[in-house]
Amino acid sequence: MGSRLWAQWAVDTQAGENGPFTGTPPTYGYDADRAEEQRRHHDILPYIDDSPSSSPHLSSKSRSSRDTLSSGSLESSKSTELDLEKGLEMRKWVLSGILASEETYLSHLEALLLPMKPLKAAATTSQPVLTIPQIETIFFKVPELYEVHKEFYDGLLPRVQQWSHHQRVGDLFQKQASQLGVYRAFVDNYEVAVETAEKCCQANTQFAEISENLKVRSTKDLKDQSAKNSLETLLYKPVDRVTRSTLVLHDLLKHTPSSHPDHPLLQDALRISQNFLSSINEETTPRRQSMTVKKGENRQLLKDSFMVELVEGARKLRHVFLFTDLLLCAKLKKQIGGKSQQYDSKWYIPLSDLTFQNADESEPLHIPQVPDEELDAMKVKISHIKSEIQREKRANKGSKVIERLRKKLSEQESLLLLTSPSMALRVHNRNGKGYTFLMSSDYERAEWKETIREQQKKCFKSFSLTSMELQMLTNSCVKLQTVHHIPLTINKEGQEDESPGLHGFLNVIVHSASGLKQSLNLYCTLEVDSFGYFANKAKTRVYRYTTEPKWNEEFEIDLEGSQTLRLLCYEKSYNKTKQIKEDGDSTDRIIGKGQIPLDPQTLQGKDWQRTLIPMNGIEVKLSMKFTSREFSLKKMPSRKPMGVFGIKISTVTKREHSKVPYIVRQCLEEIERRGMEEVGIYRVSGVATDIQALKAAFDTNNKDVSVMMSEMDVNAIAGTLKLYFRELPEPLFTDDLYPNFAGGIALSDSVAKESCMLNLLLSLPEPNLVTFLFLLDHLKRVADKESINKMSLHNLATVFGPTLLRPAEKDSKIPTNPTQPISMGDSWSLEVMSQVQVLLYFLQLETIPTPDSKRQSILFSTEV
Numbered sequence: 024m025g026s027r028l029w030a031q032w033a034v035d036t037q038a039g040e041n042g043p044f045t046g047t048p049p050t051y052g053y054d055a056d057r058a059e060e061q062r063r064h065h066d067i068l069p070y071i072d073d074s075p076s077s078s079p080h081l082s083s084k085s086r087s088s089r090d091t092l093s094s095g096s097l098e099s100s101k102s103t104e105l106d107l108e109k110g111l112e113m114r115k116w117v118l119s120g121i122l123a124s125e126e127t128y129l130s131h132l133e134a135l136l137l138p139m140k141p142l143k144a145a146a147t148t149s150q151p152v153l154t155i156p157q158i159e160t161i162f163f164k165v166p167e168l169y170e171v172h173k174e175f176y177d178g179l180l181p182r183v184q185q186w187s188h189h190q191r192v193g194d195l196f197q198k199q200a201s202q203l204g205v206y207r208a209f210v211d212n213y214e215v216a217v218e219t220a221e222k223c224c225q226a227n228t229q230f231a232e233i234s235e236n237l238k239v240r241s242t243k244d245l246k247d248q249s250a251k252n253s254l255e256t257l258l259y260k261p262v263d264r265v266t267r268s269t270l271v272l273h274d275l276l277k278h279t280p281s282s283h284p285d286h287p288l289l290q291d292a293l294r295i296s297q298n299f300l301s302s303i304n305e306e307t308t309p310r311r312q313s314m315t316v317k318k319g320e321n322r323q324l325l326k327d328s329f330m331v332e333l334v335e336g337a338r339k340l341r342h343v344f345l346f347t348d349l350l351l352c353a354k355l356k357k358q359i360g361g362k363s364q365q366y367d368s369k370w371y372i373p374l375s376d377l378t379f380q381n382a383d384e385s386e387p388l389h390i391p392q393v394p395d396e397e398l399d400a401m402k403v404k405i406s407h408i409k410s411e412i413q414r415e416k417r418a419n420k421g422s423k424v425i426e427r428l429r430k431k432l433s434e435q436e437s438l439l440l441l442t443s444p445s446m447a448l449r450v451h452n453r454n455g456k457g458y459t460f461l462m463s464s465d466y467e468r469a470e471w472k473e474t475i476r477e478q479q480k481k482c483f484k485s486f487s488l489t490s491m492e493l494q495m496l497t498n499s500c501v502k503l504q505t506v507h508h509i510p511l512t513i514n515k516e517g518q519e520d521e522s523p524g525l526h527g528f529l530n531v532i533v534h535s536a537s538g539l540k541q542s543l544n545l546y547c548t549l550e551v552d553s554f555g556y557f558a559n560k561a562k563t564r565v566y567r568y569t570t571e572p573k574w575n576e577e578f579e580i581d582l583e584g585s586q587t588l589r590l591l592c593y594e595k596s597y598n599k600t601k602q603i604k605e606d607g608d609s610t611d612r613i614i615g616k617g618q619i620p621l622d623p624q625t626l627q628g629k630d631w632q633r634t635l636i637p638m639n640g641i642e643v644k645l646s647m648k649f650t651s652r653e654f655s656l657k658k659m660p661s662r663k664p665m666g667v668f669g670i671k672i673s674t675v676t677k678r679e680h681s682k683v684p685y686i687v688r689q690c691l692e693e694i695e696r697r698g699m700e701e702v703g704i705y706r707v708s709g710v711a712t713d714i715q716a717l718k719a720a721f722d723t724n725n726k727d728v729s730v731m732m733s734e735m736d737v738n739a740i741a742g743t744l745k746l747y748f749r750e751l752p753e754p755l756f757t758d759d760l761y762p763n764f765a766g767g768i769a770l771s772d773s774v775a776k777e778s779c780m781l782n783l784l785l786s787l788p789e790p791n792l793v794t795f796l797f798l799l800d801h802l803k804r805v806a807d808k809e810s811i812n813k814m815s816l817h818n819l820a821t822v823f824g825p826t827l828l829r830p831a832e833k834d835s836k837i838p839t840n841p842t843q844p845i846s847m848g849d850s851w852s853l854e855v856m857s858q859v860q861v862l863l864y865f866l867q868l869e870t871i872p873t874p875d876s877k878r879q880s881i882l883f884s885t886e887v
Contacts, residue, residue, distance in 0.1 A: 114278040115186050120775025121271055122183060125176045127774045131260045132169040134239040134252065135162065142233075152230050153223055160219045161254075164209040168261055175199045193288025196272065200292035203299045206265045213262055220254055268296045270771035323347050324503045326474055331444050332369075333459040336391055338441050341369065343460070344500055345471075347478060348486075349373045350450065352458065353500055368497040374478055375485045376453035388449070388459065393442040395817030396863070399856060401439045402554050406853050408432045436555070443556050448472075453485070463556030465548075466589050469613045524553075524584030525621050526855070527651040530711065532577045532631070533563050534644035536592065539570040543594045543614070547643065549708075550589040551580055551621075557589060561708035564736070565595045577711030579742070581822075582621070582649075583855060589618040590636050590643055615639040621649075666722035668750045676790040683790075683797045686721045689729065690744040691801045698737035699804065700811045705822045709739030717743040748826045755791050755827045756861075764828060765854075768861045780864055781871065795827070799865060806866070820863035828858040 139162050146155050153161075178195045224231040234254035272293040279286050326345040331338050332352065344351040353366040412428045444461035448468045451457045462468050488496065533547055549561040560580045566572035592615040615638030625632060626649035636643045667675050667686050675684045698704050713735050720728040721743075732740055748755060756764055760783055767779040784792065802823070806816045865871075 114275070115183065117274050117278055118179065118183050118192060120770060120772060120778055122176070122179055123778050124772040124774040125172060128260065128264060129169065129172055129176060130240040131257055132165060132172065134237045135165050135257045136169060138233050138237065152227060157219055157223055160212070161216050163212045163216055164205055167205045168209060171199065171202045171205060191285050193285035193292070196292040197288045200295040203265070203295065206261065209261050210265065213258065216258055217255060220258070266300065267771060269293060269300060272296060274771060324505065325478060327504050327506050329440065329506060331441055331461040333390065333461055336389070338391070338461065340437060340441050342366065342500070342504070344503070345474060350377060350475070351496065353497055364501055366497045366500045368493055370458065371488065371493065372450065372452045373485055374475065375483060377475065377479070378451050379449065379472060380451070388447055390445055390447060390461065392445060395815050398439065398443055399817065399859065401435055401442070403853065403856050405432065405435045405439065405554070408435065439554065464550055465591060465613065466550060466557065466616055469616055524586045525582045525623060525626070525649060526584060527582055527649060529580045529582050529588070529621070530577060530648045531561070531580060531588070532646040533574045534646065535571065535573045535575070536641055536643045537571060538641040542568045542570050544568055544597065545572045546593055546595055547574070548591045548593070549578065549580060550591070551582060551585040552587050553583040553585055559703065559707070578708040579711055580708055586621055587618050588621055589616070590645070591616045592638060592641060592643065615641045617643070668718055668722055668747060669752060671752055672755070672794060673788060673790045682793045684794065686747055687744065687794060687797065689732065690740050691798070693732045693740050694737060695801065695804070698741065699808050701737055702813050704737065704805060704812050704814055705741045705745070706814065706818060707738050709736060709742030713739035714742045714746060718746060745822070745826055754829045755795055757787065757791065760786065761828055761830055764861050765857050768857060768864060784865065784871070796871065802866060816866045817863055820859045820866055824859035824862040825855050828861055830854070
């Protein structure tokens with residue numbers, strides 16, 4: 024049953040928040056026979072990645088166990104033994120995942136071998152489909168590969184079924200590694216095999232039909248029919264398999280103690296696999312050119328920046344120079360040999376001929392969007408590389424290693440800059456030629472427009488440059504430029520030694536504005552940065568027709584490595600005919616903008632910090648208070664006997680005789696009624712005072728809560744729902760299972776990952792599981808309207824992942840001295856990204872399948 028059907032059933036079986044629940048709910052208790060049957064075929068528990076690049080929260084147990092043993096404490100020794108016991112148990116589940124993956128791979132090899140025998144038989148007849156040499160070329164070494172893996176699978180299966188912590192499997196992996204020569208022969212022949220198969224398909228329609236409809240035996244009992252794959256797809260399976268061999272061994276070694284007899288055998292197998300892989304010439308992605316240039320100054324230059332230009336639908340990285348009389352767009356040439364860096368002029372516009380609008384332009388601008396998942400993957404790579412730089416520095420490794428890592432960092436940052444912006448700034452020449460830049464924030468866009476317009480007041484004459492003049496100007500850019508790095512905060516000089524930015528929650532109160540010369544309809548937006556570009560996080564209500572707006576609205580903003588808070592003040596236009604069509608959007612007018620640094624020292628205290636942001640003669644009063652994400656982990660159960668916030672979800676559902684807490688159902692119902700098309704729903708912060716009022720109403724079981732909700736901004740309702748999940752004394756995915764979910768999402772094999780993640784999900788307590796599936800169904804419906812609300816599955820996972828999955832307090836890195844500054848490392852960024860990936864994994868599943876169709880899964884148990 025899909026999550027949508029399950030969610031509907033969960034609601035249908037409730038008798039209301041006060042009515043009794045009758046009938047027998049699905050059983051989630053432990054059944055030894057059923058559990059063993061699951062584990063044999065599909066179920067694995069994930070491992071924890073304790074490599075240096077992973078989060079300290081995931082590896083702290085293994086380190087602490089070594090420390091506590093040396094102390095001689097009996098309690099510590101028991102804790103260490105318990106950790107070791109858990110690690111050995113996880114070793115079994117990693118092996119169970121490997122078994123499931125092997126079974127799938129064998130089914131692919133079987134599908135390849137199935138047509139081989141009849142094709143050979145037909146080759147000796149008067150009407151052959153293929154010749155013997157063609158058959159031997161296409162299916163080269165496939166039978167041998169099948170035998171290698173069948174022997175491995177048959178040897179591993181009984182050992183896992185008759186498991187003990189002393190069970191040995193290293194000899195099987197070592198033997199399999201020693202047979203990798205078969206893969207060498209297959210890989211060397213692969214391109215010839217594919218080319219031969221393609222030619223045979225073109226020459227013989229019968230073989231073309233066969234090659235497009237190869238049946239793969241399903242290893243998942245959920246599927247009734249065999250899946251069909253093409254010959255080309257199946258021939259690639261061994262190529263993909265050999266590149267993953269080292270990952271599988273890494274997975275297993277992480278949970279094999281060094282004292283275990285298997286450890287040296289697995290290390291040997293890993294060494295053989297790594298040497299084999301390094302001997303295969305794999306295609307590598309061309310690396311991007313570093314964007315550093317020599318410093319210099321000469322000619323007057325108003326402003327320059329690295330920007331993304333949209334050229335015929337493609338994103339191009341440019342360096343844009345604003346001089347006193349023209350705008351120049353240039354490209355940094357690649358360095359060849361020992362030549363100094365140079366710029367290549369792409370185009371220029373005299374400021375006297377430049378305009379931001381073109382009346383003749385009627386076609387809407389199409390901006391190609393890069394999936395959020397790809398952007399997130401880039402961030403993960405950046406965090407990993409930065410962690411590597413830190414480790415190399417601590418190990419005092421040579422400068423060449425660090426320099427190589429910095430080059431990789433620059434390449435990834437350049438790629439992130441190129442793909443992340445999506446807000447257009449269009450400029451036009453007097454002759455009608457238009458150019459489009461992409462920016463991450465309305466702040467930068469307004470900044471460029473203001474500077475250009477201010478300078479245009481001083482420019483009167485149009486002109487044109489000769490080719491020689493243009494060349495000389497372009498050559499001077501190397502000396503004149505002021506920006507020498509791509510504009511990511513993580514690429515600033517000297518910042519590799521510290522972890523920039525704040526991670527946690529920033530409460531901001533926008534009090535009032537003063538200095539306005541005339542009465543206007545005003546509102547403010549708040550932006551914060553993450554990985555170098557800014558996102559809109561909150562918006563005040565419109566204060567109508569006044570020179571002294573008093574919003575006094577509080578917002579809670581999630582910070583992920585943020586260094587700067589920006590505030591933009593807009594005049595709201597209610598006359599649609601007067602709204603300016605600019606850059607493809609209907610926009611209100613920016614009347615002021617300003618920014619302040621988020622200083623960890625200043626924000627460390629518990630008190631509110633008052634500040635003023637000056638902007639174009641206007642001053643906006645703010646108050647800020649920061650809560651580190653580490654301290655936000657300290658969840659104390661509510662002392663109130665009643666209420667819902669801070670109360671265990673099982674307690675609330677039992678009291679309400681419900682399966683999903685009333686607060687969750689009410690909030691989701693109201694959001695689905697009028698918030699599904701709200702831009703940035705769940706991302707844009709609601710007014711904190713409204714959220715607190717709703718919280719109090721739910722805690723006191725106020726009968727008028729539904730009336731209150733209908734009159735409130737829908738973002739406040741979304742904020743109340745997020746606050747409920749965040750204040751649970753234990754996260755929805757539970758403290759015990761959190762490390763397993765975090766480890767499961769990192770499993771390298773997709774089959775093992777699916778088996779692990781689904782069975783971990785089904786092992787959640789009943790109220791947690793039902794509530795999650797109910798929420799999951801809603802979030803998918805929100806994402807269905809992404810074109811309107813701009814909330815993709817990934818955006819939703821980013822919002823809810825760290826809320827539903829957070830490490831237990833015992834696993835968090837809470838400083839012993841609360842007054843010391845908190846500087847979060849990249850390991851925390853990786854931790855948060857892992858939480859996002861877990862939720863995204865479930866959001867992307869079309870259904871939640873059962874782990875074993877031989878029995879009635881709990882998701883199908885709908886007796887009431």
